[in-house]
Each structure stands twice: as C-alpha cells, then as structure tokens.
Amino acid sequence: MSVTVKEIATPDRVALKRALISVSDKTGVVEFAAALAAQGVELVSTGGTRKAIADAGVPVIDVSVITGFPEIMDGRVKTLHPKVHGGLLAVRDDPEHAAALAAHGIPTFDLVVIDLYPFEKTVASGAVGQAVIETIDIGGPAMIRASAKNHAYASIVVDPADYAGVLAEIGAHDGATTAAFRRRLAAKAFSRTAAYDAAISRWMTDVVAAEALAANPAAEPETPKWRAFGGELVQAMRYGENPHQPAAFYRSAPSRAGVATARQVQGKALSYNNLNDTDAAYELVAEFPPAAGAAVAIIKHANPCGVGQGGSILEAYHRALACDPVSAFGGIVALNSTLDAEAAARIVEVFTEVIIAPAATDEAIAIVGAKKNLRLLIAGSLPDPREQGLTVKSLAGGLLVQGRDNAVIDDLDLKVVTKRAPTAAELADLKFAWKVVKHVKSNAIVYAKNGATVGIGAGQMSRVDSARIAAWKAADAAKAAGLDGSPTIGSVVASDAFFPFADGLLAAVDAGATAVIQPGGSMRDAEVIAAADEAGLAMIFTGVRHFRH
Structure with missing residues (x-):
C-alpha cells in the first residue's frame, strides 16, 4: 500500500469557526x-449531545443537515x-x-x-x-484519529478536563x-484511542480464551500474535x-479490587514504592x-515481614507484628476485613505508611485521621486470588507477559511423601x-506456627541462605521480645520451589521445624525425602511452584 506524501507548512494559528461536538459524557x-x-x-x-445543547438555548446544527443522511441502525451509523x-x-x-471541498459542499471543522x-x-x-x-x-475513534492526524488544522478534544484549556487558548489568541x-x-x-482499543482487545482475547478453555480444558492457551496494553492516568508522581x-500510575483493569480502584480516605499522595508495596x-x-478469620499482612519493600490470623x-495484627517488629517500621498494613477502632488505635502506634482494608468503621477512620x-x-x-489475568514486566525493547499466579492451595492435590503425615495442627500451618510463601520474593522460605509467620527469608540467591536468614531473624525477634528460645522451634516451613539439595531442608531442621511443604520435582527428591524421614519430619508436595521475581 503506497502513501502519497505532500509537504505542507503547518499554520501556527487556526481560527475556530466551526466545531463538531458528540460526546457520551x-x-x-x-x-x-x-x-x-x-x-x-x-x-x-449529533443525537443526545445536540439535544442537550439545543435544550439550553444554544444554536446547534444536526450533523444530518450536513450529510443529508439520517442516523440509522440505532445510531450505529451517523458520522461515518x-x-x-x-x-x-x-x-x-x-x-x-x-x-x-468546494465541489462536494464539504464544510471543515476547526x-x-x-x-x-x-x-x-x-x-x-x-x-x-x-x-x-x-x-x-466505531465512529468516535474514526473521528478522533482523523482529527488528530490532521492536527495541522483541527483541534481534537477527548477529555472534558480540556474544555477550560481550549477556552483559555482561544481567549489568548x-x-x-x-x-x-x-x-x-x-x-x-x-x-x-490506543488505550480504548487495548481494553477492547484485552476483553475480546479473554472471551476467546475462555471459550477455548471451555471447549478443551487440556489445550495449551493460545499466545496472540499481538498484545495491546493501555491505561488511564490515576496519579502523576513526584x-x-x-x-x-x-513516574506515574495508570489504571488498566478497573474491575479488580485493589490499589487501582481503592478510595483514599486520607493522607498524603501515595508514592511509587507505596503503591507497589x-x-x-x-x-x-x-x-x-474473611469467613476463615481475620488476617493481617505487613509488607516492606514488596516482601512480607509478618502475616497473622486471629479471632x-x-x-x-499483633501476631503479624511479632514476626519482625523492626522491619514493620514504615511498612504497609493490609487487612482482609473491616478496620475497627481497636485495631486502628494499635496500628497507629507504629509508624506505618499505608493501611488498606475492604472497609473501615467511622471510629477507625477518625483514629487514623489523627495521623x-x-x-x-x-x-x-x-481481589479474588483465583482470578485469571495477566502480569506484565518491561524488558529492554519488549514486554514479558504471563498469566497471574492464581494457584490456590485449597485447589491443589497435596501429597504426603514422608513416612509421617502431618498432624491436623501442622497441616493447618502448612497451608497458612x-x-x-506465594507472595515472598524467590528464593523464599517461610516458617509459621499457630496461624502466624515466625520467620521469613526472601530474595536470596541460595535457598539454604533463605532458610538460615529466616531462622536468624526469628531468633532476633524472640530475643528482642524477651522470649526464651526461637519461635521456629515446633514450626512448619514452606519453600516456594523444591529443595535442590537436602541442605536447605536440614537448615529448617536445625531451626526446629517439624513439617515441610514444597512443590517437589527435584532430581534429588529421594535424598530430600530421606533426610526428612531421618529427622522425623512430615513433608507435603504440592506439585505447584510459586516463584516470584
């Protein structure tokens, strides 16, 4: 397809003589x-816009007067x-x-x-x-793109926020x-229009993918040749x-609960790192x-420094804070249920950057408002942890796109691989x-006991180092709290990926863990299982890995 190129000199000033207005909002x-x-x-x-303008007593011409053709097909065809x-x-x-223009009686729009x-x-x-x-x-994007292409002569406005700017511009010139x-x-x-088309593309692709999955659940998901991503500005950042x-923050999926759709009740603007955390x-x-009980997570630098469940x-919150109260300073606190006054009063005693919850009582809002x-x-x-969706990471010159990690333990086929099966209490903590561990940066190790984390090792190049660091931090927290012995004694341990050698498992044994949950799948699984059996540990394989980079 060839394109004729004619050099033209863009005029600096274009007087506004005629405007075409057609808006949903x-x-x-x-x-x-x-x-x-x-x-x-x-x-x-056109249509409803023309009526609203005319009803206000402002002179306006219906586009059909210019085209000589009425709106048809329920308004699908009116400006094409x-x-x-x-x-x-x-x-x-x-x-x-x-x-x-002269031969066909076509008016121009400025x-x-x-x-x-x-x-x-x-x-x-x-x-x-x-x-x-x-x-x-259909007609809207066509008119927008046509006007934007011909911006040498036409001003195109797609946002009501720009109305005042247009009036100021023509007032000044x-x-x-x-x-x-x-x-x-x-x-x-x-x-x-790019963001709009990206939203349509994403929706249509999801519909097609869902239909394909329903027709053949065992089929490999299709990888589209083209992917479109777009978003609407939520916040420009310092x-x-x-x-x-x-930096800036853009909303791309307004249907998912979370930071992109949450209402900020109070406090200064969120930073890039605040939003990420x-x-x-x-x-x-x-x-x-929430039906399984209250839960609180405290995050620092995108890693949990404590997670707890309670009545x-x-x-x-107390159980989450006890895991690593030093790192919790300046952290993010997330709740799975309503923030009440009692919890708010305690949380604000520790310097906290952000609290996020599904809801909050008026009393809690007032307490937080003092800060x-x-x-x-x-x-x-x-948000639904089972929900399908995409995550996107930028690389030099490209994008890495993958499905969201929506594997949930209640849906997994857990396999006991040791001579000893976990007790009911151990199994509950293993699931916790x-x-x-699914939300800890790899390599990830999490010690837990009685519905709370007691030691977390994140982001190490060696899994055995993560196991040791988590145990060290647990011991330090216990010492600072004046407790006798490390809380990892009698705990369970989760590993986001398999133990490639028995050394990582043995580090957990040294820390006092009594049960292990891991994906399995190592060439040395037999060696790791044997080490667990020798130590008297119970071990479960999930068959699912939770790498997070």
Missing part, C-alpha cells in the same frame, strides 16, 4: 458549547460519511483538497469534541456479551489555536523508585477469606505458610 459540554457559541463558533452535533470525514481530513492549503462509548465502565460493571459489544465505539496546542491535544487523542526517575500487601492478604483484626500523613485506603472488597 455530557459533563460540562453545554457550558462549553455556550462559551464557543458566544465566540461566534458554529456548532454541529464523506461530508464529515472530508471536513476532518482535508489539507486546506492543498489546492486539490480545497477543490474537492474543533472536534469527541469522547467514546463507555466500554471500560461497561466491562467493569460485570456486563457480558452483546451489552459489552454495543459499547464498542483572538479566537484561534496555536500549532503547539493542537499537537498536545492530538498526542492525547491518539493515546486515548518520582519513581528513586528521585531521579519520573500496597499492591503486594493486599494481594497477599486476599489469600485469606479479630487486632489479634491478627495526617498516614494513608488509609478503602478497597470495598478483596504456603499462602504466604
């Missing part, structure tokens, strides 16, 4: 239209017409284009105000099938827009992981359904530890 559009009309701008509009797109795309300084059908909101509402398909906009202003609007417009790195904390605590949020910089996020619900 009517916020501020009537006032904006009235202000444009007061400047002498002729208004052309040469007399619209010719006016959007014409290079006005090109004699051939100008002749075509300002185009278009948004898109609310596809993302429809998907987030839980709608399916045709209800979603009907919110896939005698009713005209500048080339720089039009370029900024065009860049935003292309980003909007910096990223470090002060010299620019809060996401890690809330995804971890979601492994514990109340306060009890769960001006402490952020409180209300998420409304917990496995839920936690």
Whole structure:
C-alpha cells in the first residue's frame, strides 16, 4: 500500500469557526458549547449531545443537515460519511483538497469534541456479551484519529478536563489555536484511542480464551500474535523508585479490587514504592477469606515481614507484628476485613505508611485521621486470588507477559511423601505458610506456627541462605521480645520451589521445624525425602511452584 506524501507548512494559528461536538459524557459540554457559541463558533452535533445543547438555548446544527443522511441502525451509523470525514481530513492549503471541498459542499471543522462509548465502565460493571459489544465505539475513534492526524488544522478534544484549556487558548489568541496546542491535544487523542482499543482487545482475547478453555480444558492457551496494553492516568508522581526517575500510575483493569480502584480516605499522595508495596500487601492478604478469620499482612519493600490470623483484626495484627517488629517500621498494613477502632488505635502506634482494608468503621477512620500523613485506603472488597489475568514486566525493547499466579492451595492435590503425615495442627500451618510463601520474593522460605509467620527469608540467591536468614531473624525477634528460645522451634516451613539439595531442608531442621511443604520435582527428591524421614519430619508436595521475581 503506497502513501502519497505532500509537504505542507503547518499554520501556527487556526481560527475556530466551526466545531463538531458528540460526546457520551455530557459533563460540562453545554457550558462549553455556550462559551464557543458566544465566540461566534458554529456548532454541529449529533443525537443526545445536540439535544442537550439545543435544550439550553444554544444554536446547534444536526450533523444530518450536513450529510443529508439520517442516523440509522440505532445510531450505529451517523458520522461515518464523506461530508464529515472530508471536513476532518482535508489539507486546506492543498489546492486539490480545497477543490474537492468546494465541489462536494464539504464544510471543515476547526474543533472536534469527541469522547467514546463507555466500554471500560461497561466491562467493569460485570456486563457480558452483546451489552459489552454495543459499547464498542466505531465512529468516535474514526473521528478522533482523523482529527488528530490532521492536527495541522483541527483541534481534537477527548477529555472534558480540556474544555477550560481550549477556552483559555482561544481567549489568548483572538479566537484561534496555536500549532503547539493542537499537537498536545492530538498526542492525547491518539493515546486515548490506543488505550480504548487495548481494553477492547484485552476483553475480546479473554472471551476467546475462555471459550477455548471451555471447549478443551487440556489445550495449551493460545499466545496472540499481538498484545495491546493501555491505561488511564490515576496519579502523576513526584518520582519513581528513586528521585531521579519520573513516574506515574495508570489504571488498566478497573474491575479488580485493589490499589487501582481503592478510595483514599486520607493522607498524603501515595508514592511509587507505596503503591507497589500496597499492591503486594493486599494481594497477599486476599489469600485469606474473611469467613476463615481475620488476617493481617505487613509488607516492606514488596516482601512480607509478618502475616497473622486471629479471632479479630487486632489479634491478627499483633501476631503479624511479632514476626519482625523492626522491619514493620514504615511498612504497609493490609487487612482482609473491616478496620475497627481497636485495631486502628494499635496500628497507629507504629509508624506505618499505608493501611488498606475492604472497609473501615467511622471510629477507625477518625483514629487514623489523627495521623495526617498516614494513608488509609478503602478497597470495598478483596481481589479474588483465583482470578485469571495477566502480569506484565518491561524488558529492554519488549514486554514479558504471563498469566497471574492464581494457584490456590485449597485447589491443589497435596501429597504426603514422608513416612509421617502431618498432624491436623501442622497441616493447618502448612497451608497458612504456603499462602504466604506465594507472595515472598524467590528464593523464599517461610516458617509459621499457630496461624502466624515466625520467620521469613526472601530474595536470596541460595535457598539454604533463605532458610538460615529466616531462622536468624526469628531468633532476633524472640530475643528482642524477651522470649526464651526461637519461635521456629515446633514450626512448619514452606519453600516456594523444591529443595535442590537436602541442605536447605536440614537448615529448617536445625531451626526446629517439624513439617515441610514444597512443590517437589527435584532430581534429588529421594535424598530430600530421606533426610526428612531421618529427622522425623512430615513433608507435603504440592506439585505447584510459586516463584516470584
């Protein structure tokens, strides 16, 4: 396909004489239209937008007057017409284009105000099938892209937040827009249609994948040739992981409960690291359904420094804090159920960056409110740890995309591989530890006892080092608390991946662990099992690995 290229000189100033307005979100559009009309701008509009403007007493022309063709097919076809797109795309300084405009009676548009059908909101509402398909906009993206391509002459507005900027621009330039202003609007417009198309692509791909899985559960998932990713700006940040790195936060999946959709009740703006850590904390605590009891996770640098269950949020917090109270300073606290006043009063005694919970009582909000910089996020619900989805990691020149780790221990086929089976108490702690180790950076080791972590080893190059570090930290915490003996004595231990040698297991034995849960699958499984048997340990294989990098 060949493209004809004609060099044209972009005019700096383009006077606004005619505007095309067609929006789903009517916020501020009537006032904006009235202000444009007061400047002498002729208004052309469609459907509900035209009615809203006309009902306000503002002169407006229906687009069908220009096209000579009515809206048809329930409004699916109304602006897909040469007399619209010719006016959007014409290079006005090109004699051939100008002749075509004159020959066919095509008016030009200097300002185009278009948004898109609310596809993302429809998907987030839980709608399916045709209800979603009907919110896939066709004419809107076509007009936006046409206007943005022809930004040498047309200003394209896709966001009500830009209405005031347009009025300020024409007020400062005698009713005209500048080339720089039009370029900024065009860049935003292309980003909007890209994010919109990415949302549609993601939804359609998920639908196709679900149909394929239903037809053949054993089939390998298809890897699409193209993947599209997009998002909407939630927050511009002062910096990223470090002060010299620019950063921003974008929402890409508004249907999943968590930091992207939570309501910030109070506190200063969240930083890049706050958001990363809060996401890690809330995804971890979601492994514990509220019906099974209160659970609290304390996170620092995306790793848990303590997780606990209890009869109340306060009890769960105390048990989580006891694992590593030093690291908990300046951490993130995530709850699986409502933050109450009793727990809030205790949590605020320790310097905490963020608290995130599904809900909070008014009394708890007031207590947290006394700490001006402490952020409180209300998420409304917990994310579903079984939910399918994608995680994305950037590489130099590319993206690594994978399915979310949605393996849940209650769905796994656990296999006892030692002579001794775990006791009921050990099995409960093994399941608890496995839920936690899933959210610890690899290589990961978690010691747990009585529904709480007592030692965590994260991110080491050697699994045996993780086992030893977790035991050392547990012993240090016990000493600081004035306890006799390490809490790892009589604990269970979880390993996110198999023990390649028996040394990692033996380090856990030295720490006092009595039962082990791990994926299995090592070439030396027999050696590891034999070492467990010799030490009198019970060991379970899950058959599932939980690497997290």
